[in-house]
Amino acid sequence: MSEKLNNNITVKLICFIIAAILAIVAGIQFYDHRTYKETVVVSDSFTEKKMLSDYVPSLKNTMADTPVFFFDSGVEGGTVLYLGGTHPYEPAASLSAFVMMENINVEKGRVIIIPQANRSATTLGMLGNAYPQYYHVDTEWGSVKYKIGDRWAHPLDSWPDPFTYRHYPSGLQLTYQDLRNVNRCYPGREDGAPIERVCYAIMEIIRNEKVDLAIDSHEAAVMYPVVETYVAHERALDIAMMAAMNLSATKFYMKCEASPTNLRGLSHREWGDFSDTLAILMETPQPFTDWIVGPMTEELQTIGADEFLGTAMEHGLTYVEYDKNVGCPMKLRVGRHLSGAAEAIDWTNASFPEKEVVVNWPSYEELMEHDCGYFLHDPAKADTDKIFEI
Amino acid sequence: MYLDTTIILIAMVVAFVLSSIFLKSAEISMIIAASVGILFGVAHGWTSSFSRVFVEGLFTNLDIALLFVTASFFVNFYSESGAITTLTRKLVSKSNNKWVLLSAMAIFMLIPGAITGAGSISVFVLGSMVAMIARAMGLSEKKTAAFVFTFAILSAAAPPVNLWAMMIASGSDMPYVGFTTPLLVPILIVGALSIIYFGWGSKPKDTAEILKNLPDASKDIAWWRIILPPAVLLGVFLVSYYLPFNIPVIGLPLTFVIACIVAIICNPNKLSPKECWNIMDKTMEQIFPLIATVLSVGVLQNAMSATGVKGLIGITFITLPLVWIYISILFIAPLLQGSLNYGSAVVFGAPLIFLFNTMGYNLTIIASAMSLIFPIGDCLPPSRITGRLSCEVVGYEGSYGSFLKAVLVPCLILAAVALVMMVFPDKFAFLVL
Numbered sequence: 001m002s003e004k005l006n007n008n009i010t011v012k013l014i015c016f017i018i019a020a021i022l023a024i025v026a027g028i029q030f031y032d033h034r035t036y037k038e039t040v041v042v043s044d045s046f047t048e049k050k051m052l053s054d055y056v057p058s059l060k061n062t063m064a065d066t067p068v069f070f071f072d073s074g075v076e077g078g079t080v081l082y083l084g085g086t087h088p089y090e091p092a093a094s095l096s097a098f099v100m101m102e103n104i105n106v107e108k109g110r111v112i113i114i115p116q117a118n119r120s121a122t123t124l125g126m127l128g129n130a131y132p133q134y135y136h137v138d139t140e141w142g143s144v145k146y147k148i149g150d151r152w153a154h155p156l157d158s159w160p161d162p163f164t165y166r167h168y169p170s171g172l173q174l175t176y177q178d179l180r181n182v183n184r185c186y187p188g189r190e191d192g193a194p195i196e197r198v199c200y201a202i203m204e205i206i207r208n209e210k211v212d213l214a215i216d217s218h219e220a221a222v223m224y225p226v227v228e229t230y231v232a233h234e235r236a237l238d239i240a241m242m243a244a245m246n247l248s249a250t251k252f253y254m255k256c257e258a259s260p261t262n263l264r265g266l267s268h269r270e271w272g273d274f275s276d277t278l279a280i281l282m283e284t285p286q287p288f289t290d291w292i293v294g295p296m297t298e299e300l301q302t303i304g305a306d307e308f309l310g311t312a313m314e315h316g317l318t319y320v321e322y323d324k325n326v327g328c329p330m331k332l333r334v335g336r337h338l339s340g341a342a343e344a345i346d347w348t349n350a351s352f353p354e355k356e357v358v359v360n361w362p363s364y365e366e367l368m369e370h371d372c373g374y375f376l377h378d379p380a381k382a383d384t385d386k387i388f389e390i
Numbered sequence: 391m392y393l394d395t396t397i398i399l400i401a402m403v404v405a406f407v408l409s410s411i412f413l414k415s416a417e418i419s420m421i422i423a424a425s426v427g428i429l430f431g432v433a434h435g436w437t438s439s440f441s442r443v444f445v446e447g448l449f450t451n452l453d454i455a456l457l458f459v460t461a462s463f464f465v466n467f468y469s470e471s472g473a474i475t476t477l478t479r480k481l482v483s484k485s486n487n488k489w490v491l492l493s494a495m496a497i498f499m500l501i502p503g504a505i506t507g508a509g510s511i512s513v514f515v516l517g518s519m520v521a522m523i524a525r526a527m528g529l530s531e532k533k534t535a536a537f538v539f540t541f542a543i544l545s546a547a548a549p550p551v552n553l554w555a556m557m558i559a560s561g562s563d564m565p566y567v568g569f570t571t572p573l574l575v576p577i578l579i580v581g582a583l584s585i586i587y588f589g590w591g592s593k594p595k596d597t598a599e600i601l602k603n604l605p606d607a608s609k610d611i612a613w614w615r616i617i618l619p620p621a622v623l624l625g626v627f628l629v630s631y632y633l634p635f636n637i638p639v640i641g642l643p644l645t646f647v648i649a650c651i652v653a654i655i656c657n658p659n660k661l662s663p664k665e666c667w668n669i670m671d672k673t674m675e676q677i678f679p680l681i682a683t684v685l686s687v688g689v690l691q692n693a694m695s696a697t698g699v700k701g702l703i704g705i706t707f708i709t710l711p712l713v714w715i716y717i718s719i720l721f722i723a724p725l726l727q728g729s730l731n732y733g734s735a736v737v738f739g740a741p742l743i744f745l746f747n748t749m750g751y752n753l754t755i756i757a758s759a760m761s762l763i764f765p766i767g768d769c770l771p772p773s774r775i776t777g778r779l780s781c782e783v784v785g786y787e788g789s790y791g792s793f794l795k796a797v798l799v800p801c802l803i804l805a806a807v808a809l810v811m812m813v814f815p816d817k818f819a820f821l822v823l
Contacts, residue, residue, distance in 0.1 A: 026445035128450040130696035160641025166634040175556040292704035295436035307391040308705040
């Protein structure tokens with residue numbers, strides 16, 4: 001009896017020690033991911049940094065608060081907003097914002113960039129999906145580490161979830177975790193849940209800063225029909241259509257869809273309905289977020305070559321021409337966003353000369369030639385007032 | 391990649407089977423199978439951290455675990471007052487017609503799950519009362535457990551909140567609109583047929599005998615003490631659902647904690663802190679295996695994702711010829727539900743919706759039909775959460791296999807109705823209002 005009791009205690013003790021070791025090792029990695037800051041060296045066009053909490057003070061000192069970068073030429077013109085990191089598990093959106101911020105040259109009007117719209121969601125991976133925590137971009141001066149996040153804000157920052165999420169103000173029902181999804185909470189509520197407040201703050205930026213063209217960058221699964229696509233509010237539809245046609249003729253295939261009126265909470269719908277801005281969302285192909293891919297590795301995120309998706313392609317189940325040996329590398333996705341945004345600005349300029357914004361940043365062709373790291377600057381050699389940790 | 395992931399899948403299955411045979415614990419077997427998978431992933435260099443994938447998996451279903459704990463607290467504190475026994479006595483005294491009582495119990499069971507999207511809530515809140523009445527109506531222990539399970543899964547699939555349909559809609563950018571009738575009509579049909587199936591041939595006991603066999607009702611328990619705790623629970627559900635912009639997000643666990651406090655206050659016998667502690671302690675003992683199940687399923691989910699096993703199963707299924715998709719979805723969707731829970735709707739739901747979209751079918755009917763098939767898997771291993779819960783709440787001590795046999799007919803009816811909707815979606819398009 002006593003021997004059995006001792007064995008029992010020994011087993012429990014061993015289990016406890018194993019659990020403690022696992023918890024400590026994993027805890028260190030979770031803490032690192034939660035607190036890791038991405039570094040950006042902004043270009044000479046940078047003029048001012050604000051925070052979302054400047055627009056909705058209740059966000060101050062929360063993980064949902066995120067920086068807003070202004071690049072103002074000082075020459076009267078239009079205003080463009082570029083949003084990255086709405087869904088941090090689509091990292092080409094954030095990386096395109098970083099490349100933009102490091103290389104942007106604004107000659108007329110101004111550009112506002114929010115590289116991590118859902119900052120809280122950058123601090124964990126999607127539970128049950130075993131995401132790698134980081135991906136790396138090689139540069140001439142070393143490897144730069146960026147986070148792979150989630151679609152939804154971290155539960156530590158917004159918990160509990162309701163059993164069903166009702167979108168404000170339409171009352172439309174959405175899945176419970178979409179209360180933590182930036183692209184389901186627009187136009188937001190000033191006194192709502194954290195992400196509803198983030199969305200309200202972004203709407204306030206659009207309204208108060210009189211944003212003429214607002215672009216929300218995303219990535220989409222290759223088995224998702226709305227991939228390689230602009231989705232535009234009806235007032236921006238002509239611009240997006242012209243941009244898509246021109247891109248398809250000169251650079252890469254891009255299609256255009258009208259924002260559905262019955263799907264609520266999304267940027268391309270609510271930005272346009274609740275402000276005067278021209279609202280456009282862009283999607284690049286990203287195998288990592290497909291439903292039936294192989295192991296969740298950093299390479300799947302940065303290169304995206306996947307045999308299972310190749311089979312899906314052979315069965316006609318993908319919505320892009322997918323080569324399982326090539327994938328959809330990060331440089332392609334970032335390049336598509338950079339040229340996609342530039343094309344939309346060009347067509348806005350053509351349609352509304354009074355809102356002209358003259359701006360340039362690296363193009364799709366340059367990204368394909370040099371890759372992303374070529375356009376990132378070494379913080380060790382940069383002016384300290386140009387370096388920001390986010 | 392096919393070969394590697396297939397080897398890992400086989401290794402995980404072998405580890406699960408061997409562990410189940412030798413250790414007799416589904417939870418530990420799942421953890422071992424998941425660990426084997428993650429170790430293979432580490433060996434391949436697909437993941438660098440065994441501990442992170444493992445521990446992250448434990449958090450995947452943490453909310454569900456919290457919900458089970460708090461719901462169990464509520465039910466046990468509420469039962470402690472004698473309210474459930476009193477309520478059962480009153481109901482049986484009013485009517486001894488088995489069809490009326492079984493139909494009433496079925497409708498009661500549908501409500502909590504329909505509002506919350508979780509069939510387990512129906513089992514927790516009403517399972518013990520429904521079981522007492524079903525037994526009184528002459529149902530065997532096995533049929534009673536099957537009755538509770540059947541209406542629990544129907545409640546989870548019932549509108550307004552059907553999480554599988556919501557996740558399919560979310561993954562395919564469909565608004566969750568127009569699902570009420572396509573979900574409600576089949577559920578009412580299957581529910582009615584299930585009541586007939588369960589009630590057929592059973593002989594209700596004599597009212598006096600039923601009352602004699604029920605535990606003594608508390609003598610001085612007033613109606614308000616019986617009604618108030620579930621009324622508060624229902625009230626908070628309804629306020630959260632219909633007035634979401636007027637109150638902060640409460641969440642299901644806190645909702646049950648609030649109802650639990652009300653239940654303690656309403657108990658005519660004031661409970662001492664020690665008695666409260668004992669009830670909580672007993673509840674944790676009761677609920678521990680279920681908590682272990684949902685947490686270990688989370689680790690298994692994470693391991694399947696990390697190693698590509700989830701993708702392997704998904705790609706194998708969705709590249710089948712259409713006729714085989716129709717046939718195999720009846721088996722594969724429930725089996726996936728047994729291992730991935732709601733993740734099954736994400737893996738299968740969106741790709742299939744896009745597939746059917748290319749054929750021009752009515753997608754609301756297709757998504758509704760699929761969302762009726764997934765809940766069947768709630769009785770299947772490795773997780774079998776609602777199935778096990780139903781057996782535990784009812785106190786069914788027979789083999790789990792015999793329970794599965796008892797739920798087979800209602801599950802087949804549900805699957806058949808869903809399959810007809812999937813094969814002929816446009817014939818049912820009139821249901822989308």
